[in-house]
Amino acid sequence: MIKENKNTEAAAQQSNDEVAQNSNGETVHIKGLQKAFGTHEVLKDINLQIKKGENLVVLGKSGSGKSVLIKCMVRLLNADKGKVEILGQDVNELNEEELNKLRQKIGFLFQSAALYDSMTVRENLEFALRQSKIKDKAEIDKLVEEVLQNVGLTDAIDKMPSELSGGMRKRAGLARTIIMKPELILYDEPTTGLDPITSREISNLILEIQKKYKTSSLIITHDIECARITADEVMILKDGLVEAEGTFDELEKSYDEWVKSFFNK
Amino acid sequence: MNEKLQAQAKNNEKEKSGIMPGIFSGKLKDSLSEFFNEVGELSAFTVKFVKEAVRPPYEFSEFLKQCFWIGNKSLPLVGITAFIMGLVFTMQSRPTLAQFGAESWLPAMVSVAMIREIAPVITALICAGKVGSGIGAELASMRVTEQIDAMEVSGNRPFKYVVVTRVAACILMVPLLVIFADTISMFGSFMGVNLTGKTSFYLFFSQVFNALDFVDVFPAFIKTFFFGLGIGIISCYKGYNSNSGTEGVGRAANSAVVVASLAIFIIDMIAVQFANFFM
Numbered sequence: 001m002i003k004e005n006k007n008t009e010a011a012a013q014q015s016n017d018e019v020a021q022n023s024n025g026e027t028v029h030i031k032g033l034q035k036a037f038g039t040h041e042v043l044k045d046i047n048l049q050i051k052k053g054e055n056l057v058v059l060g061k062s063g064s065g066k067s068v069l070i071k072c073m074v075r076l077l078n079a080d081k082g083k084v085e086i087l088g089q090d091v092n093e094l095n096e097e098e099l100n101k102l103r104q105k106i107g108f109l110f111q112s113a114a115l116y117d118s119m120t121v122r123e124n125l126e127f128a129l130r131q132s133k134i135k136d137k138a139e140i141d142k143l144v145e146e147v148l149q150n151v152g153l154t155d156a157i158d159k160m161p162s163e164l165s166g167g168m169r170k171r172a173g174l175a176r177t178i179i180m181k182p183e184l185i186l187y188d189e190p191t192t193g194l195d196p197i198t199s200r201e202i203s204n205l206i207l208e209i210q211k212k213y214k215t216s217s218l219i220i221t222h223d224i225e226c227a228r229i230t231a232d233e234v235m236i237l238k239d240g241l242v243e244a245e246g247t248f249d250e251l252e253k254s255y256d257e258w259v260k261s262f263f264n265k
Numbered sequence: 266m267n268e269k270l271q272a273q274a275k276n277n278e279k280e281k282s283g284i285m286p287g288i289f290s291g292k293l294k295d296s297l298s299e300f301f302n303e304v305g306e307l308s309a310f311t312v313k314f315v316k317e318a319v320r321p322p323y324e325f326s327e328f329l330k331q332c333f334w335i336g337n338k339s340l341p342l343v344g345i346t347a348f349i350m351g352l353v354f355t356m357q358s359r360p361t362l363a364q365f366g367a368e369s370w371l372p373a374m375v376s377v378a379m380i381r382e383i384a385p386v387i388t389a390l391i392c393a394g395k396v397g398s399g400i401g402a403e404l405a406s407m408r409v410t411e412q413i414d415a416m417e418v419s420g421n422r423p424f425k426y427v428v429v430t431r432v433a434a435c436i437l438m439v440p441l442l443v444i445f446a447d448t449i450s451m452f453g454s455f456m457g458v459n460l461t462g463k464t465s466f467y468l469f470f471s472q473v474f475n476a477l478d479f480v481d482v483f484p485a486f487i488k489t490f491f492f493g494l495g496i497g498i499i500s501c502y503k504g505y506n507s508n509s510g511t512e513g514v515g516r517a518a519n520s521a522v523v524v525a526s527l528a529i530f531i532i533d534m535i536a537v538q539f540a541n542f543f544m
Contacts, residue, residue: 074418104420114415116407131420180419 026085027052027184027216028073033082035068042068044240046082050184055210055217057227057248059262060237066220067111069237070186073218074106075099087183104131107182107215111189113173115161121148121172122157128176143179150212151175151205167198171205178209185209187219191226203229224263236262310502314432317425324430331434335396339442342395343388347446350387351379351453359461368462372469373476375454380447380477381485386533388446389492392439393525397500400431401521404504405514413505428501435497440489484540488532495528 028050035043042065050056060066071077073084075091084091089102115124125144134140148154151171156164164172170190177185190206191199203226210217210230219230227234228248235245236259244251244259252263355375362368404427407413416423451473458464500521507517 076414076418100420100422103418106418108415108418110411110415112410114411116412116415117410127416127421128419176419 025051027054027087028056028218029083029085030073031083031085033069033072033084034080035065035072035077036080042240043072043079046237046240046242048235048242048245050216050218052216053210053214055206055219055230055232057219057221057231057234058237059221059224059227059234062222064237065240066237067188070108070188070218070220073186074103074108100131104180105183107177107180107185109170109173109177109185109187109190111192113161113169115164115169115172115176117161120158120160121153121164121175124161124172125176125179128179132180147175147179150178150209166194167202170194170198170202174202174205174209178213178215181213183215185215185217187217187221189221189223190219191221191223196225199223199226200229202226206230306506307498307502310505311498313424314429314498314501317422317429318433320425324426327426327430328433331430332438334399335392335431335434336438336441339392339395339438340445343391343442343446344449346387346391347384347449348453350383350446351375351450351455352457353453354379354383354450355454355457356460359457369472371458372454372464372472375457376451376473376476377481379450379454381481382533384446384450385443385485385489385492386529388443389439389489389496389529390526392435392442392492393496393500393529394522396435397496397521397525398518400497400500401504401507402514402518404428404431404501405507405517408505408507409510409514424505428505431501432494432497436490436493439493439496440486443486443489443492480540480544484536484544488536488540491532491536492529495532496525499525499528 026049028048030046030048033043033046034041046065046069048056058066058069068077072079073086073091075094079092086102087105089098091099091102094102115121116127119127122144125147126140129140129143134143144157145154148157151174153168153171153175156168156172161169161172174190187206191202194202203223206217206219206226207230209215217230219226221227231248233245234248234251236243236251238258244254244256246254251259254260254263355371358374359368359371362371362374404413407427413423413427416426451470455464455466455469458469503517503521503524507513
């Protein structure tokens with residue numbers, strides 16, 4: 001029994017040391033992540049790190065497990081195996097309260113922006129602040145206006161989501177994401193369904209937000225132009241495994257035919 | 266006799282060889298397993314509702330908004346239906362009572378029937394159709410467009426905000442709508458009585474109140490809270506757990522209405538048995 005306790009203490013110490021080490025430079029540390037739906041293995045063995053202030057772009061064909069990866073990161077889906085450590089905390093070990101607290105430090109921009117369609121843009125942003133410590137109405141109003149100004153959407157503050165164009169919805173979604181001042185932002189295909197000009201605007205906005213708020217980001221995309229603009233590091237997924245990783249320039253010049261074909265698209 | 270034995274032997278052989286499936290095999294087994302699975306999940310959903318409902322913080326503004334939507338928006342439909350029910354029921358009952366020379370019993374009979382059974386069940390069915398389908402479709406659409414996921418990842422509790430408020434509003438508003446329907450149906454009945462005869466307003470309502478007893482009103486009122494709970498829980502469950510894309514939105518709305526309507530009759534049957542046991 002004593003031996004067991006010693007082992008447990010040692011394990012806890014080791015875990016704390018790891019956490020301390022990770023919290024020094026890494027915002028995200030994923031090790032051996034696996035996820036299957038029935039017999040279909042979507043993620044087989046994913047390992048990745050995102051350093052503080054870094055943008056990691058994950059590329060891959062449809063069905064390669066990109067969206068499943070970020071959903072496992074915020075526990076919208078439970079991983080079958082592996083460790084997902086975000087801001088020094090193992091996501092799979094947290095209880096509901098702890099998970100909600102951690103989630104407030106993570107921003108998530110959905111592919112469809114997922115604006116609450118029964119609320120105006122202002123209410124969408126205020127809703128995100130409900131769990132924060134800011135309760136003063138004037139302060140909330142100021143914050144909402146500041147964030148909307150940052151994404152260039154001040155005119156649409158009292159509009160309903162149904163009145164917004166695709167690009168405006170993405171901007172509003174982005175504003176709702178950054179209003180919590182997250183340390184990590186997860187983007188699920190931020191430029192999908194947008195015209196090339198708006199896509200470039202959104203990609204540049206992602207970059208501006210990273211610089212202004214000093215966030216780390218994980219961007220999932222099919223859009224090579226978005227990856228070129230936003231990426232510090234690029235990772236390519238194929239059949240649930242990391243096929244290639246490096247900087248955008250390195251991967252673009254890759255001799256691997258599959259990687260090459262991906263960039264030529 | 267010999268033929269019977271031969272047929273029995275044949276059946277036994279078929280059963281042994283697996284040609285004639287047993288009662289609990291194949292599709293029936295799957296359906297039963299699916300049914301019990303659904304009942305289990307619905308029970309867990311109800312338990313979660315109770316837990317979340319008592320745990321602060323409380324979403325008062327959203328609750329009031331839902332009360333307005335469920336109550337106020339259903340008021341005209343419930344009112345018109347209740348008035349017509351009272352009127353038609355009185356007109357249909359009059360000839361039968363007239364045969365026995367008991368026309369003067371009309372207000373008493375109609376009021377007991379309406380308040381004990383007809384108004385609560387019909388109002389609950391209207392709510393299952395209007396409110397249940399609305400909640401089912403709204404929540405399913407929120408699920409499909411990732412709005413519920415968005416609430417979850419922002420650290421808010423979607424179950425509390427979306428489900429608890431709607432179910433609580435149903436529990437409060439369905440009984441109020443039933444009281445409203447009871448009242449309006451009596452006015453319909455008063456009109457029905459006066460279509461062929463002449464009865465004063467005072468006489469009609471004094472006969473109604475003389476006929477009604479505590480045992481008529483109280484159990485009928487209590488069961489409407491359970492109707493509200495049933496409608497709210499089932500429609501929220503169907504919408505919240507919808508996962509088949511846009512096709513699932515229609516399916517959630519449809520099954521919310523069907524299952525909630527069936528649940529109303531089951532709750533009513535249990536409530537009547539329960540009330541009779543004590544009265």
